[in-house]
Amino acid sequence: MTTEISHISVQYSKTIGRGEQFGPGFNYPVFVARGKEGIMYVLCRGTEFRPEGVRVTVCTTDEEYVATFARGIDYQGPHEHNMEDGSLVWPTCIALDSQENLFISDEWLNRISSFSKDGDYLGKWEERSGTGDGELDRPSGMAFDADDNLYIVDCGNHRVQKFNKDGKFLMKFGTEGSGDGEFNMPWGITIDGNGDIFIADWRNDRIQKFSPDGTFLMKFGSSGSGEGQFDRPTGVAVDKDGVIYVSDWLNNRLQIFDAGGNFVGLKTGEAGISKWAKDKLDANAEMWDERERAQGLEREKDFWGPTGVTVDDDGRIFVPESARNRIQVYRSQSPTFAGPRL
């Protein structure tokens, strides 16, 4: 008798991060971009009260701190913001081009800023608020295709727009609504190996898939907390095998689907003590004691505000939790024998 196996198996790997305004750590992390050689760029949304927490934290997947760049704003009044180049107000997403330059969307400034992988400010697309072609209203998720064209989720206009890397408008698709190919405040985006586009259709509680030219291909998900249902999905990612991962924001979980959009499984969180967290606790030993006394410490494992999902070529899945200042890392695994240790 044989036992049929599922080839989709996802296992918790580790936790990265801790809450910090400066240095090693994150402050309301909302997105992870994976660079080369183990580099991660973590976009910290921060708050208006502490603009220094609005930044990009650069670290490795082994939790080695590398650098911080970009900055929040100092503003002089409720209507007077520092619009200086390189400033971020409400950063939402990082997209990496083929040169590993970072493009960062800002849904308050309606601005796309770019930085080198070393954090040097490269420039910005001129602010283009509006509803016309090429204009933006609260840009959120972004992703480059294989030709270095940038797809931007234009949340407030309930559509997706495609630009070249210099910001020239190329095409758009989607309108406001709940029908096929329509959106309600979409958020996350990813492009799979075939160039197809997946959109987290946030307020419609579903994922939609499109061809590169914007033709509707499929959808899955509905409102709710059952398997395969969503409560405001924020991010979507597709691995090299076509497995789809969705950060299910207000349900506080990661859901996993096969390439056809069929529910496979979910993770509610298994966070542990990260390397940076251990450093912090070791430096403040009384916190270890407090943790031993604390009731309900198991809550710490759970996702709280999973705000995006990113997969890398090594089958790792990164889920930033804006409410917990950390990233839970999972790994896609093959269930079949991989050979003995050499």
Add this chain to the structure above:
Amino acid sequence: MPDQDISLIAHLMRRAGFSAPLEELQARAAKGYDATVDELLDPESQPPMERDIMMRYKADWLAQAGLEGQQEEWTFRMINSKRPLQEKIALFWHCVLVTGHAKCEYPKQQSMELDMFRTVGMGSFHELLKGLSKDPAMVFYLDNCMSHAGAINENWGRELLELFSLGVGMDGEFNYSEDDVKAAARAFTGWTVTNSIPRYPYGKYEAKFMYDPRDHDNDDKTFLGETGNFNGEDIVDIIVRQPATARFVARHLYNFFVADEPQVPAWKDSPPIDASAIKELEDEYFRSNYNITAMLRVLFKSDWFKAATFAKIKSPAETVVGTLKLVGDFKFPRPGLDMMTMNIRFMGQDLLNPPTVEGWHTGREWIDSGTLVERINFTADQVGNLNHSGVKNIINRVGSIGPVLTADQLIDACLENLGSYQLHQETRNQLVEMASGEGEIRSDAEGFPLQVATMLQSIVATTEYLFA
């Protein structure tokens, strides 16, 4: 519709909400006063806040906001809630059943308390006191987690009686004794909270209420003349039956919603300014089985409420929120709200962080030379900002009177748009003189918007505008 209908609705919305722009007042007046009261008293009939959108754009509102973030979120709710009385009642209870950020382990715990005020706070006072007794923010704030069988901490027991239910006294008599305080404290031993998870590395979590029977004093207690092996619920049961509690709730409702009363410490020896109104509310308290909504229905539909226009000094929260509603700002989350919220603090009301367990003194105590300047500067800045949609609406409405306006027409239109305010004759004369001094007032003139805005600024700087 008659102007008096608009003016009465404006009065109602200042008290049962946070004021409203003229177009909303007109719509409500068309619906009718009683129907508007009924709608306000039934918040579930209106849509809730869109919390998903709030938290999407203000990431800290999801879980981690500190004091400023909590204040900001609440201010946003007060500005935008379609259930204005629900937010007003939350503010009311926050001013009475006080906890403070200065002694709060997890700031979100106070927002969770506000959620209780929004719901239970419009129901039975009996249930509200029981909920308050188990509220982790309160248990920690008033040290009941430090009160143990054989070693009581009287803080919660004392404030429960003095500031949260009976009051020190009424009609010249004390409402309870020191022995009653001790008995209440003993009855609440074992009511505690869980040990919390430390802030680092990932952030705080809310505490949970716990009852520890091993730490409860199981001996008999005598409380307000009744004897038994009382637990906390029994104390609340006895409290809500007291005439003093009816008086306490009635006077607080009257002071907050109707007219400025003497401050709480004076209530033992200072009779209510309208004894018959308080009696009506007390009677409804018992008739309705301690139901707050029932008491508010009596209050808002009474003649004495309708007659009490401009009998209260606006609180800082009412001032800031009412102004922002009027000018149409912050209808959607955006940066800068924290600076607006700071104005509430600068005017003397640091929401969620009151000066003492007694909360804020109200009425004329809101005003001093510093807070007065803050009020005038803030409101004048807002109504004078020609970019605000609400200000533009006002200018358009004023301009629609005709191509040429008299000074009186300009003033009356501005007063109506600000909420049917009334001016003393001396004040009015000064404004007429100011408006007349600029020559003919033409609505098609380039400077007309500024003329209107200047008049609005002049009105909000008057003594009359301090009142609600």
